[in-house]
Amino acid sequence: MTAQPPATVAVVDRPMRGMPVQGPSDVGYRLVDPDLVTIHVTDLGVTRGDGVFEGLGVVDGAVQALEPHLLRLARSAAMLDLPELDLDVFRAACLASAAAHEPAPFLLQKLVVTRGLEGGDGTPTAWVRTAVMDDPAIERRDGISVVSLDRGYRHDVAETSPWLLQGAKTLSYAVNKSVLREAARRGADDVLFVSSDGYALEGPSASLLARFGDRYTTPRLDLGILAGTTQAAAFEALERQGVTVEYALLTLDRVREADALWLVSSGRQIAPVTTLDGVSVPVDGAETERLGEALVGRRR
Numbered sequence: 001m002t003a004q005p006p007a008t009v010a011v012v013d014r015p016m017r018g019m020p021v022q023g024p025s026d027v028g029y030r031l032v033d034p035d036l037v038t039i040h041v042t043d044l045g046v047t048r049g050d051g052v053f054e055g056l057g058v059v060d061g062a063v064q065a066l067e068p069h070l071l072r073l074a075r076s077a078a079m080l081d082l083p084e085l086d087l088d089v090f091r092a093a094c095l096a097s098a099a100a101h102e103p104a105p106f107l108l109q110k111l112v113v114t115r116g117l118e119g120g121d122g123t124p125t126a127w128v129r130t131a132v133m134d135d136p137a138i139e140r141r142d143g144i145s146v147v148s149l150d151r152g153y154r155h156d157v158a159e160t161s162p163w164l165l166q167g168a169k170t171l172s173y174a175v176n177k178s179v180l181r182e183a184a185r186r187g188a189d190d191v192l193f194v195s196s197d198g199y200a201l202e203g204p205s206a207s208l209l210a211r212f213g214d215r216y217t218t219p220r221l222d223l224g225i226l227a228g229t230t231q232a233a234a235f236e237a238l239e240r241q242g243v244t245v246e247y248a249l250l251t252l253d254r255v256r257e258a259d260a261l262w263l264v265s266s267g268r269q270i271a272p273v274t275t276l277d278g279v280s281v282p283v284d285g286a287e288t289e290r291l292g293e294a295l296v297g298r299r300r
């Protein structure tokens with residue numbers, strides 16, 4: 001295996017709006033040696049998973065969908081009653097962390113904001129780390145096998161029980177990782193969450209895209225799922241080509257009737273689903289390539 005170039009880390013010193021600027025050299029963040037940066041043992045991000053994050057793709061040096069990621073970060077933070085974040089500082093930290101990295105075709109940025117120290121003054125701990133992304137071309141070519149797993153909440157959970165934070169990108173991803181181990185026990189690569197009343201939701205780290213005939217569909221965004229920036233970019237690309245796209249309530253049975261399925265995310269770009277619960281799903285390689293190229297080409 002070839003050694004990967006070192007990650008870059010920008011520690012965000014002024015994460016909240018309105019924090020005073022400490023002199024002319026204070027741009028709100030500092031690029032630091034990734035091996036020297038530490039996190040306090042009482043940080044609530046570590047002890048409680050209390051915080052929010054974003055995962056951003058960097059393709060040929062350009063951070064993808066930066067503004068949609070920053071807006072989603074702000075939405076997640078608001079759902080957790082975190083202080084209002086200074087998105088200008090986070091934007092600059094993302095760009096600086098990406099620019100400081102050795103050039104590579106695909107990088108992945110993790111932007112993390114925690115509630116800060118237990119018993120502290122409430123200032124969030126925040127940083128952006130950029131590292132080489134696993135090559136997305138492999139899943140794009142080979143596809144993934146997916147099993148459906150019950151998410152344990154009804155499709156209207158976001159409306160009935162907003163305190164459960166469904167739809168916020170919180171640091172509490174133990175469940176999102178546990179389901180991957182369950183998928184592996186069932187011989188599959190990934191998961192499609194299904195609401196307790198039978199509606200398709202999303203993957204543990206990706207959005208679902210389905211094609212029915214010439215129409216592309218994704219689950220409605222009010223189902224306690226994450227509003228995916230990759231899914232949104234795919235829809236924009238499709239709409240530019242005059243293709244019909246829609247947000248819908250999809251039962252799992254309806255998903256099984258799709259002409260093609262994909263899981264899409266910043267970290268993997270696009271992966272065609274080859275089987276769902278052990279049953280083959282049609283795969284159109286040329287269509288996947290077209291969509292994949294449209295996603296790679298986005299530069300906002």
Ligand SMILES: Cc1ncc(COP(=O)(O)O)c(C=O)c1O
Pocket residue numbers: 055202203204205206207225226227228229230231264265266267
């Ligand atoms: C639960 C969940 N849904 C969907 C997505 C896809 O979001 P995006 O396309 O913005 O990466 C992610 C990304 O990590 C996720 O964790």
